[in-house]
Amino acid sequence: MTDQKRYAPIIGKLRDAGLRPTRQRIALAELMFRGEDRHISAEMLHNEATAARVSVSLATVYNTLHQFTQAGLLREIAVEAGRSYFDTNTSDHHHFYFENDGHLEDVASNDVVVSSLPTPPGGAKISRVDVVIRVRED
Amino acid sequence: MTDQKRYAPIIGKLRDAGLRPTRQRIALAELMFRGEDRHISAEMLHNEATAARVSVSLATVYNTLHQFTQAGLLREIAVEAGRSYFDTNTSDHHHFYFENDGHLEDVASNDVVVSSLPTPPGGAKISRVDVVIRVRED
DNA sequence: CAACGGATTAGAATCGTTCTAATTTTGGAA
DNA sequence: TTCCAAAATTAGAACGATTCTAATCCGTTG
Ligand SMILES: [Mn+2]
Ligand SMILES: [Mn+2]
Ligand SMILES: [Zn+2]
Ligand SMILES: [Zn+2]
Numbered sequence: 001m002t003d004q005k006r007y008a009p010i011i012g013k014l015r016d017a018g019l020r021p022t023r024q025r026i027a028l029a030e031l032m033f034r035g036e037d038r039h040i041s042a043e044m045l046h047n048e049a050t051a052a053r054v055s056v057s058l059a060t061v062y063n064t065l066h067q068f069t070q071a072g073l074l075r076e077i078a079v080e081a082g083r084s085y086f087d088t089n090t091s092d093h094h095h096f097y098f099e100n101d102g103h104l105e106d107v108a109s110n111d112v113v114v115s116s117l118p119t120p121p122g123g124a125k126i127s128r129v130d131v132v133i134r135v136r137e138d
Numbered sequence: 139m140t141d142q143k144r145y146a147p148i149i150g151k152l153r154d155a156g157l158r159p160t161r162q163r164i165a166l167a168e169l170m171f172r173g174e175d176r177h178i179s180a181e182m183l184h185n186e187a188t189a190a191r192v193s194v195s196l197a198t199v200y201n202t203l204h205q206f207t208q209a210g211l212l213r214e215i216a217v218e219a220g221r222s223y224f225d226t227n228t229s230d231h232h233h234f235y236f237e238n239d240g241h242l243e244d245v246a247s248n249d250v251v252v253s254s255l256p257t258p259p260g261g262a263k264i265s266r267v268d269v270v271i272r273v274r275e276d
Numbered sequence: 277c278a279a280c281g282g283a284t285t286a287g288a289a290t291c292g293t294t295c296t297a298a299t300t301t302t303g304g305a306a
Numbered sequence: 307t308t309c310c311a312a313a314a315t316t317a318g319a320a321c322g323a324t325t326c327t328a329a330t331c332c333g334t335t336g
Contacts, residue, residue: 043322059287062323081293113252121234128272132267135258135265160302200294220291
């Protein structure tokens, strides 16, 4: 199987998002979007790329994460000051945050119900509602 | 009126929290807790202290914010990676986050209802539930 | 294949925060 | 009061995550 075929879905995804399918973006997308949904930091992704013998600079990892986010392929989540996570699950859902080790897990979408949202002041429009359930183990 | 009397409530608050009422802690508490509830960053508080001609190092501002948080006088909030806010309102409530200028506002406590919280995996205990309603103006 | 513009890169720079080690202040004991 | 030990403050260095710069590379289009 040629790489062209192997990566056809990802290349299409990138093209649809208006992003050139470069070697780096294809490899990073491959790493992030294969398998299950993930919550990944820039450093984590950079390490994974290195482990997979994909040579990408950290700057490109950041560029790619932000471009993907802007294109709606990822969602950026801030739970602790200092580090951003990027969520490969862009559907409407909420999170457990494990304070012990700082990782995130999805909450099954119907397991949190936010009823009765307030009207934002001054005619502002709601762009997103984030529910973070902070938990501690042991 | 002597300073001793003027600051008596704040000094009591500090003592109750097991913190020595130093000049710096009294001044910072005075700045933060007078007036309405606030969502303030370390840099903002340091600037306010400077403007009020209170000489405090930035390190002490950070120390104080963390000590107050640990003592339950403040609550730390992360809405964007890179910067922490400290909330003088420690009661159970949620927030609007204005993406335009990055400021926070309280949501009247009964205006958000989170019904049916999920059980955390692996016997973890919920320590807090944060709801952030991201809004955009204009 | 040429060429233009977008993408990548190494490394420097920036930013918020934390750390270090020296100095000052506090509160209690004598 | 005076003295001391512990706690608090501080300047500045260090840190970790992220962003910037400006040189080089590569994808696309003609
Ligand atoms: Mn970002
Ligand atoms: Mn903190
Ligand atoms: Zn998620
Ligand atoms: Zn608040």
